[in-house]
Amino acid sequence: VTWLHRYIKVVVASTVLLIAAGGMVTSTDSGLAVPDWPNTYGQFMFSFPLEKMVGGIFYEHGHRMIASTVGFLTIVLAVWTWRADPRRWMRRLGFTALGAVILQGLLGGITVLLLLPAPVSIGHAALAQLFFCLTISLALFTSPGWTRAQAAVDDPTLRRIAAATTVMIYCQILLGATMRHIEAGMAIPDFPLAFGQLLPPVWTAGIAVHFAHRAGAVLVAVAILATAGHVWYHHRARRELARPAILLVLFVLTQVTLGAFVIWSRLQPLVNTAHVVNGALVLATSLVLTLRSYRCRFADLAQSTAAAARAHDQRQALLSRPAAGSPQNI
Amino acid sequence: MRLSWLRFCVPSALAAGLLVSGCGGSEPAPVAQTPPADAKRVDAATAGSVSGRVTFEGPAPENPSARLDSDPACAREHPNGLKLDTILVVNGGLENVFVYVKDGLGNYYFDTPTTPVVLDQKGCNYTPHVFGVRAGQPIEIVNSDATLHNVNAAAKVNQGFNLGQPIQGMKNAKVLTAPEVMVRIKCDVHSWMNAYAGVLTHPYFAVTANGGAFELKDLPPGTYTIEAWHEKLGTQTQSVTLGEKDTKNISFAFKAAHP
Numbered sequence: 001v002t003w004l005h006r007y008i009k010v011v012v013a014s015t016v017l018l019i020a021a022g023g024m025v026t027s028t029d030s031g032l033a034v035p036d037w038p039n040t041y042g043q044f045m046f047s048f049p050l051e052k053m054v055g056g057i058f059y060e061h062g063h064r065m066i067a068s069t070v071g072f073l074t075i076v077l078a079v080w081t082w083r084a085d086p087r088r089w090m091r092r093l094g095f096t097a098l099g100a101v102i103l104q105g106l107l108g109g110i111t112v113l114l115l116l117p118a119p120v121s122i123g124h125a126a127l128a129q130l131f132f133c134l135t136i137s138l139a140l141f142t143s144p145g146w147t148r149a150q151a152a153v154d155d156p157t158l159r160r161i162a163a164a165t166t167v168m169i170y171c172q173i174l175l176g177a178t179m180r181h182i183e184a185g186m187a188i189p190d191f192p193l194a195f196g197q198l199l200p201p202v203w204t205a206g207i208a209v210h211f212a213h214r215a216g217a218v219l220v221a222v223a224i225l226a227t228a229g230h231v232w233y234h235h236r237a238r239r240e241l242a243r244p245a246i247l248l249v250l251f252v253l254t255q256v257t258l259g260a261f262v263i264w265s266r267l268q269p270l271v272n273t274a275h276v277v278n279g280a281l282v283l284a285t286s287l288v289l290t291l292r293s294y295r296c297r298f299a300d301l302a303q304s305t306a307a308a309a310r311a312h313d314q315r316q317a318l319l320s321r322p323a324a325g326s327p328q329n330i
Numbered sequence: 331m332r333l334s335w336l337r338f339c340v341p342s343a344l345a346a347g348l349l350v351s352g353c354g355g356s357e358p359a360p361v362a363q364t365p366p367a368d369a370k371r372v373d374a375a376t377a378g379s380v381s382g383r384v385t386f387e388g389p390a391p392e393n394p395s396a397r398l399d400s401d402p403a404c405a406r407e408h409p410n411g412l413k414l415d416t417i418l419v420v421n422g423g424l425e426n427v428f429v430y431v432k433d434g435l436g437n438y439y440f441d442t443p444t445t446p447v448v449l450d451q452k453g454c455n456y457t458p459h460v461f462g463v464r465a466g467q468p469i470e471i472v473n474s475d476a477t478l479h480n481v482n483a484a485a486k487v488n489q490g491f492n493l494g495q496p497i498q499g500m501k502n503a504k505v506l507t508a509p510e511v512m513v514r515i516k517c518d519v520h521s522w523m524n525a526y527a528g529v530l531t532h533p534y535f536a537v538t539a540n541g542g543a544f545e546l547k548d549l550p551p552g553t554y555t556i557e558a559w560h561e562k563l564g565t566q567t568q569s570v571t572l573g574e575k576d577t578k579n580i581s582f583a584f585k586a587a588h589p
Binding site: 028029030031032033034035036041042052054055056057058060115 | 400401402403477478480482484490491492493494496518519520521
């Protein structure tokens with residue numbers, strides 16, 4: 001296990017914390033508790049006194065502080081990957097993550113300055129999940145299991161259903177984010193029924209989005225069970241596939257339970273946020289399973305990786321040689 | 331190449347900076363309005379009034395308490411806790427109801443007052459909780475607390491705003507220019523803090539007090555739709571016809587939405 005891989009796992013964990021902090025901002029309706037950006041009540045963000053972090057400011061300013069930390073960690077990640085990883089696409093991926101986190105920070109600021117317009121806030125939530133996916137991918141691509149030379153599973157059916165499941169989960173998260181930011185979380189106040197019936201008796205935009213999120217949950221759960229079932233029947237012996245498949249089923253069961261408790265607790269902030277964080281974990285797990293199902297397609301990349309590694313080593317050796325007059329070394 | 335890139339980026343960045351700093355906005359002045367050509371003025375000699383009472387049927391529900399522990403400064407202000415005035419029933423009368431002429435004024439014109447309506451944040455609560463203001467009239471927002479507040483006007487018709495008041499004694503003036511019943515004003519730092527502003531182009535509004543009583547004075551003769559608005563209990567309307575120097579008495583009765 002390389003130190004870079006360990007470091008990226010820290011970034012992943014920090015991103016989970018950041019998603020939780022962002023979830024608490026929305027769940028406690030604290031998004032506008034700090035009216036200015038990038039300052040906090042006119043003060044430089046990092047010098048804002050701790051004793052003034054009261055009420056909604058605790059959540060909003062805390063979210064900004066954690067976001068800044070993740071931003072800094074991502075700068076280090078991008079530079080470190082650029083210097084240490086011989087794979088060109090990996091180095092680009094590191095800077096893609098950096099670009100995503102910068103854009104994410106800007107979206108967060110813009111949505112505050114524009115008084116939380118739903119499209120910008122939904123975009124902020126959507127990009128958060130994409131950034132999380134990028135950190136997860138970077139962690140996976142630097143893991144020993146990925147870089148170790150071994151015969152990867154080549155199953156086109158698994159690739160198709162796993163990729164489709166991941167896309168469905170992401171769309172479901174977008175629906176959930178839309179529901180939260182148009183304040184339709186209680187548009188249907190009962191569960192599992194809707195106004196005591198299978199289908200809502202009246203339809204408004206809020207009810208439609210809310211119901212779509214519930215229907216989407218059923219579809220996603222079926223897709224996950226299908227993917228996990230396929231892995232179980234065909235690749236049970238492959239731990240790198242079986243483990244995320246089992247985890248995926250556990251996470252989706254937890255997610256449905258949390259979704260029910262979100263309604264029964266009438267949007268209790270901690271329950272609501274747990275639903276958001278667990279949703280991100282469902283997405284991340286499905287992404288890992290999908291990328292591992294595509295591992296065989298990275299074979300060409302692996303060959304080019306070996307060539308890139310050799311070129312990288314030669315370049316490093318060239319740079320570390322004493323600058324004895326050759327102008328190419330400068 | 332690099333120079334041209336700089337030539338593009340530097341002014342763009344400056345323009346973006348100015349745009350962002352402009353979002354904070356300077357304090358608005360009262361909106362001056364000119365009367366339309368066919369505008370009528372109220373003749374005080376023929377004007378009457380509508381008065382009455384808003385009552386609450388059944389036992390008064392218990393109002394929720396504010397969660398003051400999220401800010402020690404607020405907790406110090408209310409050592410015995412703070413009950414919210416959400417449904418305020420006094421002697422059977424419902425207070426904090428906004429009663430106003432919703433329709434029937436035709437083309438009467440009214441000058442916009444320049445004296446501001448004061449909205450104070452005191453004891454981590456808004457005073458007044460419900461108020462009326464004329465479109466274009468300034469609202470002076472004051473922070474009398476030793477803690478910071480944000481003032482978030484979640485307007486649907488008017489331009490919303492969100493300003494920070496981190497220092498005790500701070501004052502800001504804001505103007506809502508279009509009629510809107512009601513504009514919710516809230517503090518996102520202290521989630522229990524809510525105020526409601528009824529913005530109208532005319533002066534015929536009142537907020538119930540003294541056991542649910544209200545009075546709409548100096549109304550010209552005519553037939554009016556009077557609406558009573560409550561933040562939790564919804565709205566009720568009545569039609570009233572007023573003759574010259576007439577006085578009418580009406581009443582509204584609200585009851586809990588979920589008995």
